[in-house]
Amino acid sequence: MPTRKSTRRSKTYHHGNLEHALVDAVSEMISERGNWDCSMRDIARRVGVSHNAAYSHFPDKTALLAAVAERAFEALRSATAEAAAAYPDDPEEQFLAIGMAYVKFGCDRPAHFRLMFGPLFADGDWASMKAAGQAAFDELRTVLKRCAAAGLLPESRIEELAISAWAFVHGLTTLAVDGRAEPFVRDAKTIMQAVRIGSYSMLGGFNDPRVSAPRTKFSVGQAVEHER
Amino acid sequence: MPTRKSTRRSKTYHHGNLEHALVDAVSEMISERGNWDCSMRDIARRVGVSHNAAYSHFPDKTALLAAVAERAFEALRSATAEAAAAYPDDPEEQFLAIGMAYVKFGCDRPAHFRLMFGPLFADGDWASMKAAGQAAFDELRTVLKRCAAAGLLPESRIEELAISAWAFVHGLTTLAVDGRAEPFVRDAKTIMQAVRIGSYSMLGGFNDPRVSAPRTKFSVGQAVEHER
DNA sequence: ACCTGAACACCGTTCAAGT
Protein backbone atom coordinates (compact mmCIF):
# COMPACT_ATOMS: atom_id res chain seq x y z
CA MET A 1 0.00 0.00 0.00
CA PRO A 2 2.25 2.78 -1.15
CA THR A 3 -0.52 5.39 -1.53
CA ARG A 4 -0.66 7.89 1.30
CA LYS A 5 -4.23 8.22 2.51
CA SER A 6 -3.92 11.84 3.66
CA THR A 7 -2.99 12.88 0.12
CA ARG A 8 -5.85 10.84 -1.21
CA ARG A 9 -8.57 12.53 0.78
CA SER A 10 -7.22 16.01 0.28
CA LYS A 11 -7.35 15.48 -3.49
CA THR A 12 -11.12 15.02 -3.57
CA TYR A 13 -11.60 18.45 -5.07
CA HIS A 14 -8.64 18.18 -7.39
CA HIS A 15 -10.64 16.62 -10.20
CA GLY A 16 -12.89 19.51 -11.08
CA ASN A 17 -15.56 19.14 -8.41
CA LEU A 18 -14.89 22.34 -6.51
CA GLU A 19 -16.42 24.64 -9.08
CA HIS A 20 -19.64 22.65 -9.00
CA ALA A 21 -19.54 22.30 -5.22
CA LEU A 22 -19.20 26.06 -4.80
CA VAL A 23 -22.22 26.81 -6.96
CA ASP A 24 -24.23 24.18 -5.08
CA ALA A 25 -23.20 25.59 -1.72
CA VAL A 26 -24.11 29.18 -2.61
CA SER A 27 -27.44 28.09 -4.04
CA GLU A 28 -28.30 26.25 -0.86
CA MET A 29 -27.09 29.05 1.38
CA ILE A 30 -29.16 31.77 -0.25
CA SER A 31 -32.20 29.49 -0.12
CA GLU A 32 -31.70 29.00 3.60
CA ARG A 33 -31.03 32.62 4.45
CA GLY A 34 -33.46 34.27 2.08
CA ASN A 35 -30.87 36.68 0.73
CA TRP A 36 -27.60 36.47 -1.15
CA ASP A 37 -25.59 38.24 1.50
CA CYS A 38 -23.08 35.47 2.17
CA SER A 39 -19.34 35.91 2.40
CA MET A 40 -16.68 34.06 0.46
CA ARG A 41 -15.38 32.83 3.77
CA ASP A 42 -18.74 31.36 4.73
CA ILE A 43 -19.03 29.64 1.38
CA ALA A 44 -15.54 28.18 1.64
CA ARG A 45 -16.20 27.02 5.19
CA ARG A 46 -19.30 25.23 4.03
CA VAL A 47 -17.48 23.42 1.24
CA GLY A 48 -14.58 22.63 3.57
CA VAL A 49 -11.88 24.45 1.72
CA SER A 50 -9.64 27.43 2.43
CA HIS A 51 -11.25 30.85 2.27
CA ASN A 52 -9.65 31.83 -1.01
CA ALA A 53 -9.77 28.53 -2.92
CA ALA A 54 -12.70 29.77 -5.02
CA TYR A 55 -10.37 32.16 -6.82
CA SER A 56 -8.89 29.22 -8.69
CA HIS A 57 -12.25 28.81 -10.43
CA PHE A 58 -13.87 32.24 -10.46
CA PRO A 59 -12.17 35.59 -10.98
CA ASP A 60 -14.23 37.20 -8.22
CA LYS A 61 -17.31 36.83 -6.06
CA THR A 62 -19.65 38.34 -8.64
CA ALA A 63 -18.59 35.71 -11.18
CA LEU A 64 -19.46 32.95 -8.73
CA LEU A 65 -22.87 34.49 -8.07
CA ALA A 66 -23.39 34.88 -11.82
CA ALA A 67 -22.90 31.13 -12.20
CA VAL A 68 -25.55 30.58 -9.53
CA ALA A 69 -27.90 32.99 -11.30
CA GLU A 70 -27.29 31.31 -14.64
CA ARG A 71 -28.28 27.94 -13.28
CA ALA A 72 -31.37 29.51 -11.69
CA PHE A 73 -32.37 30.97 -15.06
CA GLU A 74 -32.17 27.50 -16.54
CA ALA A 75 -34.48 26.25 -13.79
CA LEU A 76 -36.88 29.11 -14.55
CA ARG A 77 -36.83 28.23 -18.22
CA SER A 78 -37.71 24.60 -17.62
CA ALA A 79 -40.41 25.53 -15.09
CA THR A 80 -42.16 27.79 -17.58
CA ALA A 81 -41.65 25.39 -20.49
CA GLU A 82 -43.12 22.57 -18.44
CA ALA A 83 -46.14 24.64 -17.45
CA ALA A 84 -46.84 25.52 -21.08
CA ALA A 85 -46.40 21.91 -22.17
CA ALA A 86 -49.39 20.92 -20.00
CA TYR A 87 -51.76 22.59 -22.51
CA PRO A 88 -50.37 21.71 -25.95
CA ASP A 89 -53.56 22.60 -27.82
CA ASP A 90 -54.68 25.74 -25.96
CA PRO A 91 -52.39 28.75 -26.40
CA GLU A 92 -54.52 30.91 -24.12
CA GLU A 93 -54.14 28.44 -21.27
CA GLN A 94 -50.44 28.25 -22.06
CA PHE A 95 -50.22 32.00 -21.68
CA LEU A 96 -51.85 31.83 -18.25
CA ALA A 97 -49.81 28.81 -17.17
CA ILE A 98 -46.48 30.31 -18.14
CA GLY A 99 -47.21 33.48 -16.18
CA MET A 100 -48.24 31.53 -13.13
CA ALA A 101 -45.16 29.35 -13.31
CA TYR A 102 -43.01 32.49 -13.46
CA VAL A 103 -44.64 34.01 -10.40
CA LYS A 104 -44.51 30.72 -8.53
CA PHE A 105 -40.81 30.37 -9.25
CA GLY A 106 -40.10 33.79 -7.79
CA CYS A 107 -42.26 33.25 -4.70
CA ASP A 108 -40.71 29.84 -4.04
CA ARG A 109 -37.12 31.07 -4.45
CA PRO A 110 -37.22 34.76 -3.52
CA ALA A 111 -33.49 35.03 -2.84
CA HIS A 112 -32.64 33.43 -6.18
CA PHE A 113 -35.12 35.68 -7.94
CA ARG A 114 -33.63 38.78 -6.36
CA LEU A 115 -30.15 37.64 -7.27
CA MET A 116 -31.08 36.90 -10.89
CA PHE A 117 -32.54 40.33 -11.51
CA GLY A 118 -30.66 42.24 -8.86
CA PRO A 119 -28.28 45.16 -9.22
CA LEU A 120 -25.20 42.94 -9.02
CA PHE A 121 -24.96 42.32 -12.74
CA ALA A 122 -25.97 45.80 -13.88
CA ASP A 123 -22.37 46.53 -14.82
CA GLY A 124 -20.28 44.19 -16.94
CA ASP A 125 -21.65 41.99 -19.68
CA TRP A 126 -22.17 38.51 -18.10
CA ALA A 127 -23.09 37.22 -21.55
CA SER A 128 -23.84 33.58 -20.82
CA MET A 129 -25.97 34.39 -17.77
CA LYS A 130 -28.00 36.96 -19.65
CA ALA A 131 -28.37 34.50 -22.53
CA ALA A 132 -29.92 32.06 -20.06
CA GLY A 133 -32.33 34.82 -19.08
CA GLN A 134 -33.24 35.45 -22.69
CA ALA A 135 -33.85 31.72 -23.19
CA ALA A 136 -36.43 31.86 -20.40
CA PHE A 137 -38.05 34.87 -22.05
CA ASP A 138 -38.13 32.99 -25.37
CA GLU A 139 -40.57 30.50 -23.85
CA LEU A 140 -43.07 33.32 -23.43
CA ARG A 141 -42.37 34.61 -26.93
CA THR A 142 -43.08 31.17 -28.37
CA VAL A 143 -46.42 30.94 -26.58
CA LEU A 144 -47.42 34.38 -27.83
CA LYS A 145 -46.62 33.29 -31.39
CA ARG A 146 -49.06 30.44 -30.94
CA CYS A 147 -51.62 32.90 -29.55
CA ALA A 148 -51.16 35.06 -32.62
CA ALA A 149 -51.58 32.04 -34.88
CA ALA A 150 -54.86 31.33 -33.07
CA GLY A 151 -56.02 34.89 -33.77
CA LEU A 152 -55.87 36.05 -30.16
CA LEU A 153 -53.62 38.99 -30.97
CA PRO A 154 -52.09 40.70 -34.02
CA GLU A 155 -48.97 39.04 -35.49
CA SER A 156 -47.23 42.35 -36.00
CA ARG A 157 -47.08 43.18 -32.30
CA ILE A 158 -45.87 39.93 -30.81
CA GLU A 159 -42.61 41.43 -29.63
CA GLU A 160 -44.16 44.39 -27.84
CA LEU A 161 -46.85 42.27 -26.28
CA ALA A 162 -44.29 39.74 -25.09
CA ILE A 163 -42.44 42.53 -23.31
CA SER A 164 -45.68 43.81 -21.81
CA ALA A 165 -46.69 40.40 -20.53
CA TRP A 166 -43.24 39.68 -19.17
CA ALA A 167 -43.14 43.07 -17.45
CA PHE A 168 -46.48 42.31 -15.82
CA VAL A 169 -45.54 38.95 -14.29
CA HIS A 170 -42.06 40.16 -13.45
CA GLY A 171 -43.36 43.25 -11.68
CA LEU A 172 -45.97 41.26 -9.82
CA THR A 173 -43.37 38.78 -8.61
CA THR A 174 -41.00 41.54 -7.56
CA LEU A 175 -43.67 43.38 -5.60
CA ALA A 176 -44.93 40.19 -3.97
CA VAL A 177 -41.47 38.93 -3.04
CA ASP A 178 -40.59 42.25 -1.43
CA GLY A 179 -43.93 42.51 0.36
CA ARG A 180 -45.02 45.64 -1.52
CA ALA A 181 -48.18 44.27 -3.06
CA GLU A 182 -50.11 44.13 0.21
CA PRO A 183 -52.79 44.30 1.32
CA PHE A 184 -54.35 42.87 -1.79
CA VAL A 185 -51.72 40.27 -2.57
CA ARG A 186 -51.25 38.46 0.70
CA ASP A 187 -50.81 34.78 -0.13
CA ALA A 188 -50.51 32.20 -2.86
CA LYS A 189 -54.19 32.29 -3.76
CA THR A 190 -54.52 36.04 -4.13
CA ILE A 191 -51.35 36.43 -6.13
CA MET A 192 -52.40 33.73 -8.56
CA GLN A 193 -55.72 35.49 -8.91
CA ALA A 194 -53.84 38.69 -9.72
CA VAL A 195 -51.95 36.85 -12.45
CA ARG A 196 -55.24 35.59 -13.82
CA ILE A 197 -56.91 38.99 -13.81
CA GLY A 198 -53.95 40.75 -15.36
CA SER A 199 -53.54 38.08 -18.01
CA TYR A 200 -57.20 38.11 -18.99
CA SER A 201 -57.11 41.88 -19.03
CA MET A 202 -54.20 41.84 -21.46
CA LEU A 203 -55.63 39.06 -23.60
CA GLY A 204 -58.94 40.90 -23.82
CA GLY A 205 -57.19 44.09 -24.84
CA PHE A 206 -54.66 42.78 -27.33
CA ASN A 207 -57.13 43.33 -30.12
CA ASP A 208 -57.88 46.89 -29.07
CA PRO A 209 -57.23 48.86 -32.26
CA ARG A 210 -54.99 51.25 -30.33
CA VAL A 211 -52.59 48.40 -29.54
CA SER A 212 -51.88 47.91 -33.23
CA ALA A 213 -51.63 51.60 -33.98
CA PRO A 214 -50.47 53.27 -30.77
CA ARG A 215 -48.69 56.09 -32.55
CA THR A 216 -51.91 57.88 -33.43
CA LYS A 217 -52.15 59.39 -29.96
CA PHE A 218 -48.91 60.98 -28.91
CA SER A 219 -49.93 63.82 -26.64
CA VAL A 220 -48.97 62.14 -23.37
CA GLY A 221 -45.57 61.12 -24.66
CA GLN A 222 -44.75 64.76 -25.20
CA ALA A 223 -46.06 65.80 -21.82
CA VAL A 224 -43.78 63.48 -19.90
CA GLU A 225 -41.04 63.23 -22.48
CA HIS A 226 -38.09 61.13 -21.54
CA GLU A 227 -34.60 62.48 -22.10
CA ARG A 228 -31.60 60.20 -21.90
CA MET B 1 -15.34 89.73 20.98
CA PRO B 2 -15.54 86.98 23.53
CA THR B 3 -16.85 84.28 21.12
CA ARG B 4 -14.18 81.84 19.96
CA LYS B 5 -14.38 81.43 16.18
CA SER B 6 -13.06 77.87 16.09
CA THR B 7 -15.94 76.74 18.26
CA ARG B 8 -18.32 78.61 16.07
CA ARG B 9 -17.42 76.91 12.83
CA SER B 10 -17.22 73.45 14.33
CA LYS B 11 -20.77 73.85 15.59
CA THR B 12 -22.27 74.18 12.14
CA TYR B 13 -23.72 70.67 12.33
CA HIS B 14 -24.72 70.98 15.95
CA HIS B 15 -28.11 72.44 15.18
CA GLY B 16 -29.73 69.52 13.42
CA ASN B 17 -28.30 69.91 9.94
CA LEU B 18 -26.22 66.76 9.85
CA GLU B 19 -29.15 64.40 9.47
CA HIS B 20 -30.38 66.35 6.47
CA ALA B 21 -26.88 66.73 5.05
CA LEU B 22 -26.28 62.99 5.25
CA VAL B 23 -29.45 62.17 3.33
CA ASP B 24 -28.55 64.77 0.71
CA ALA B 25 -25.03 63.42 0.36
CA VAL B 26 -26.14 59.82 -0.10
CA SER B 27 -28.79 60.83 -2.60
CA GLU B 28 -26.23 62.71 -4.67
CA MET B 29 -23.65 59.94 -4.42
CA ILE B 30 -25.92 57.18 -5.65
CA SER B 31 -27.04 59.40 -8.51
CA GLU B 32 -23.43 59.94 -9.53
CA ARG B 33 -22.30 56.34 -9.19
CA GLY B 34 -25.42 54.63 -10.50
CA ASN B 35 -25.61 52.26 -7.55
CA TRP B 36 -26.04 52.49 -3.81
CA ASP B 37 -22.79 50.77 -2.97
CA CYS B 38 -21.22 53.58 -0.97
CA SER B 39 -19.54 53.20 2.38
CA MET B 40 -20.32 55.09 5.56
CA ARG B 41 -16.77 56.37 5.47
CA ASP B 42 -17.23 57.80 1.96
CA ILE B 43 -20.46 59.47 3.00
CA ALA B 44 -18.89 60.99 6.10
CA ARG B 45 -15.88 62.20 4.10
CA ARG B 46 -18.24 63.93 1.67
CA VAL B 47 -20.10 65.72 4.43
CA GLY B 48 -16.82 66.58 6.17
CA VAL B 49 -17.45 64.78 9.41
CA SER B 50 -15.86 61.85 11.19
CA HIS B 51 -16.56 58.39 9.82
CA ASN B 52 -18.95 57.42 12.60
CA ALA B 53 -20.80 60.68 13.20
CA ALA B 54 -23.86 59.37 11.35
CA TYR B 55 -24.56 57.01 14.23
CA SER B 56 -25.74 59.95 16.29
CA HIS B 57 -28.69 60.29 13.89
CA PHE B 58 -29.30 56.83 12.45
CA PRO B 59 -29.03 53.50 14.25
CA ASP B 60 -27.29 51.89 11.28
CA LYS B 61 -26.52 52.23 7.59
CA THR B 62 -29.79 50.65 6.47
CA ALA B 63 -31.75 53.28 8.40
CA LEU B 64 -29.87 56.06 6.63
CA LEU B 65 -30.60 54.46 3.25
CA ALA B 66 -34.24 54.02 4.24
CA ALA B 67 -34.45 57.78 4.82
CA VAL B 68 -33.06 58.30 1.32
CA ALA B 69 -35.56 55.83 -0.12
CA GLU B 70 -38.44 57.50 1.73
CA ARG B 71 -37.62 60.88 0.25
CA ALA B 72 -37.36 59.26 -3.21
CA PHE B 73 -40.82 57.75 -2.77
CA GLU B 74 -42.17 61.20 -2.05
CA ALA B 75 -40.58 62.44 -5.28
CA LEU B 76 -42.16 59.53 -7.14
CA ARG B 77 -45.53 60.37 -5.67
CA SER B 78 -45.40 64.00 -6.77
CA ALA B 79 -44.12 63.04 -10.22
CA THR B 80 -47.05 60.72 -10.83
CA ALA B 81 -49.58 63.10 -9.25
CA GLU B 82 -48.33 65.93 -11.44
CA ALA B 83 -48.57 63.79 -14.58
CA ALA B 84 -52.16 62.87 -13.77
CA ALA B 85 -53.07 66.47 -12.99
CA ALA B 86 -52.27 67.43 -16.58
CA TYR B 87 -55.46 65.71 -17.75
CA PRO B 88 -58.10 66.56 -15.15
CA ASP B 89 -61.05 65.58 -17.36
CA ASP B 90 -59.72 62.46 -19.06
CA PRO B 91 -59.15 59.48 -16.75
CA GLU B 92 -57.86 57.30 -19.58
CA GLU B 93 -55.15 59.83 -20.38
CA GLN B 94 -54.42 60.07 -16.68
CA PHE B 95 -53.91 56.32 -16.58
CA LEU B 96 -51.40 56.52 -19.42
CA ALA B 97 -49.67 59.58 -18.03
CA ILE B 98 -49.22 58.14 -14.56
CA GLY B 99 -47.65 54.97 -15.97
CA MET B 100 -45.28 56.95 -18.14
CA ALA B 101 -44.27 59.17 -15.24
CA TYR B 102 -43.51 56.07 -13.19
CA VAL B 103 -41.30 54.56 -15.87
CA LYS B 104 -39.62 57.87 -16.52
CA PHE B 105 -38.82 58.29 -12.84
CA GLY B 106 -37.12 54.89 -12.72
CA CYS B 107 -35.15 55.43 -15.93
CA ASP B 108 -33.98 58.87 -14.80
CA ARG B 109 -32.93 57.71 -11.32
CA PRO B 110 -32.06 54.02 -11.74
CA ALA B 111 -29.95 53.83 -8.57
CA HIS B 112 -32.71 55.39 -6.48
CA PHE B 113 -35.27 53.08 -8.05
CA ARG B 114 -33.18 50.01 -7.28
CA LEU B 115 -32.67 51.21 -3.72
CA MET B 116 -36.37 51.89 -3.17
CA PHE B 117 -37.44 48.42 -4.24
CA GLY B 118 -34.24 46.58 -3.53
CA PRO B 119 -33.59 43.70 -1.15
CA LEU B 120 -32.23 45.98 1.58
CA PHE B 121 -35.58 46.55 3.24
CA ALA B 122 -36.95 43.05 2.81
CA ASP B 123 -36.41 42.36 6.51
CA GLY B 124 -37.59 44.71 9.24
CA ASP B 125 -40.67 46.86 9.01
CA TRP B 126 -39.50 50.35 7.90
CA ALA B 127 -43.03 51.58 8.38
CA SER B 128 -42.73 55.22 7.35
CA MET B 129 -40.74 54.42 4.21
CA LYS B 130 -43.22 51.79 3.13
CA ALA B 131 -46.06 54.20 3.86
CA ALA B 132 -44.44 56.64 1.45
CA GLY B 133 -44.43 53.84 -1.12
CA GLN B 134 -48.11 53.17 -0.52
CA ALA B 135 -48.86 56.88 -0.93
CA ALA B 136 -47.32 56.73 -4.41
CA PHE B 137 -49.41 53.67 -5.20
CA ASP B 138 -52.53 55.49 -4.01
CA GLU B 139 -52.14 57.96 -6.88
CA LEU B 140 -52.70 55.10 -9.30
CA ARG B 141 -55.61 53.79 -7.28
CA THR B 142 -57.29 57.20 -7.39
CA VAL B 143 -56.95 57.38 -11.17
CA LEU B 144 -58.43 53.92 -11.54
CA LYS B 145 -61.40 54.98 -9.44
CA ARG B 146 -62.01 57.80 -11.89
CA CYS B 147 -61.68 55.31 -14.75
CA ALA B 148 -64.30 53.13 -13.10
CA ALA B 149 -66.60 56.11 -12.65
CA ALA B 150 -66.24 56.78 -16.37
CA GLY B 151 -67.26 53.21 -17.11
CA LEU B 152 -63.86 52.09 -18.39
CA LEU B 153 -63.66 49.18 -15.98
CA PRO B 154 -65.84 47.45 -13.35
CA GLU B 155 -65.98 49.14 -9.94
CA SER B 156 -65.71 45.85 -8.10
CA ARG B 157 -62.25 45.08 -9.41
CA ILE B 158 -60.45 48.37 -8.93
CA GLU B 159 -58.06 46.94 -6.37
CA GLU B 160 -56.95 43.98 -8.45
CA LEU B 161 -56.63 46.07 -11.57
CA ALA B 162 -54.57 48.64 -9.71
CA ILE B 163 -52.16 45.91 -8.67
CA SER B 164 -52.03 44.59 -12.22
CA ALA B 165 -51.31 48.00 -13.70
CA TRP B 166 -48.74 48.79 -11.07
CA ALA B 167 -47.03 45.44 -11.61
CA PHE B 168 -46.86 46.15 -15.32
CA VAL B 169 -45.15 49.54 -15.12
CA HIS B 170 -43.00 48.40 -12.22
CA GLY B 171 -41.79 45.32 -14.09
CA LEU B 172 -41.16 47.29 -17.24
CA THR B 173 -39.08 49.83 -15.34
CA THR B 174 -37.12 47.13 -13.55
CA LEU B 175 -36.34 45.27 -16.75
CA ALA B 176 -35.39 48.45 -18.58
CA VAL B 177 -33.21 49.78 -15.78
CA ASP B 178 -31.31 46.50 -15.56
CA GLY B 179 -30.97 46.19 -19.33
CA ARG B 180 -33.07 43.02 -19.55
CA ALA B 181 -35.74 44.32 -21.88
CA GLU B 182 -33.49 44.49 -24.93
CA PRO B 183 -33.50 44.28 -27.86
CA PHE B 184 -37.01 45.67 -28.08
CA VAL B 185 -36.75 48.28 -25.38
CA ARG B 186 -33.59 50.16 -26.24
CA ASP B 187 -34.25 53.84 -25.57
CA ALA B 188 -36.72 56.38 -24.24
CA LYS B 189 -38.99 56.21 -27.28
CA THR B 190 -39.37 52.44 -27.38
CA ILE B 191 -39.97 52.08 -23.67
CA MET B 192 -42.68 54.73 -23.70
CA GLN B 193 -44.24 52.91 -26.63
CA ALA B 194 -44.20 49.73 -24.55
CA VAL B 195 -46.02 51.57 -21.74
CA ARG B 196 -48.59 52.75 -24.23
CA ILE B 197 -49.17 49.33 -25.76
CA GLY B 198 -49.39 47.58 -22.41
CA SER B 199 -51.72 50.23 -21.01
CA TYR B 200 -54.06 50.13 -24.00
CA SER B 201 -53.99 46.37 -23.85
CA MET B 202 -55.09 46.42 -20.23
CA LEU B 203 -57.67 49.16 -20.74
CA GLY B 204 -59.14 47.24 -23.67
CA GLY B 205 -59.32 44.08 -21.62
CA PHE B 206 -60.62 45.41 -18.32
CA ASN B 207 -64.15 44.78 -19.48
CA ASP B 208 -63.43 41.24 -20.57
CA PRO B 209 -66.06 39.22 -18.68
CA ARG B 210 -63.36 36.90 -17.34
CA VAL B 211 -61.76 39.82 -15.49
CA SER B 212 -64.86 40.25 -13.38
CA ALA B 213 -65.38 36.54 -12.84
CA PRO B 214 -61.97 34.93 -13.01
CA ARG B 215 -62.84 32.15 -10.65
CA THR B 216 -64.89 30.28 -13.23
CA LYS B 217 -61.75 28.81 -14.80
CA PHE B 218 -59.51 27.30 -12.18
CA SER B 219 -57.77 24.46 -13.93
CA VAL B 220 -54.43 26.20 -14.36
CA GLY B 221 -54.29 27.30 -10.76
CA GLN B 222 -54.44 23.70 -9.67
CA ALA B 223 -51.81 22.61 -12.16
CA VAL B 224 -49.19 25.01 -10.84
CA GLU B 225 -50.50 25.34 -7.33
CA HIS B 226 -48.47 27.50 -5.03
CA GLU B 227 -47.56 26.25 -1.59
CA ARG B 228 -46.23 28.61 1.03
C1' DA C 1 -26.75 66.34 22.78
C1' DC C 2 -23.51 65.72 19.32
C1' DC C 3 -19.16 64.47 17.56
C1' DT C 4 -14.21 62.25 17.58
C1' DG C 5 -10.28 58.73 17.77
C1' DA C 6 -9.13 54.30 18.65
C1' DA C 7 -10.39 49.74 18.45
C1' DC C 8 -12.84 45.25 17.01
C1' DA C 9 -14.35 41.73 14.10
C1' DC C 10 -15.04 40.96 9.51
C1' DC C 11 -14.67 41.31 4.58
C1' DG C 12 -12.84 40.62 -0.72
C1' DT C 13 -8.75 40.02 -2.89
C1' DT C 14 -3.66 39.21 -3.75
C1' DC C 15 0.51 36.67 -3.66
C1' DA C 16 4.22 33.76 -2.68
C1' DA C 17 4.56 29.17 -1.48
C1' DG C 18 3.42 24.33 -1.34
C1' DT C 19 1.81 19.75 -3.74
Place this chain on the structure above:
DNA sequence: ACCTGAACACCGTTCAAGT
Protein backbone atom coordinates in the same frame (compact mmCIF):
# COMPACT_ATOMS: atom_id res chain seq x y z
C1' DA D 1 -3.26 22.89 -12.14
C1' DC D 2 -5.14 23.51 -7.79
C1' DC D 3 -5.06 24.82 -3.10
C1' DT D 4 -3.12 27.12 1.43
C1' DG D 5 -1.43 30.71 4.90
C1' DA D 6 -0.25 35.17 5.56
C1' DA D 7 -1.02 39.70 4.44
C1' DC D 8 -3.38 44.14 2.71
C1' DA D 9 -6.70 47.60 2.43
C1' DC D 10 -11.24 48.29 3.60
C1' DC D 11 -15.61 47.90 5.88
C1' DG D 12 -19.79 48.56 9.64
C1' DT D 13 -20.18 49.20 14.25
C1' DT D 14 -18.97 50.08 19.24
C1' DC D 15 -17.28 52.71 23.00
C1' DA D 16 -14.94 55.68 26.00
C1' DA D 17 -13.80 60.28 25.80
C1' DG D 18 -14.18 65.11 24.64
C1' DT D 19 -17.11 69.63 24.06
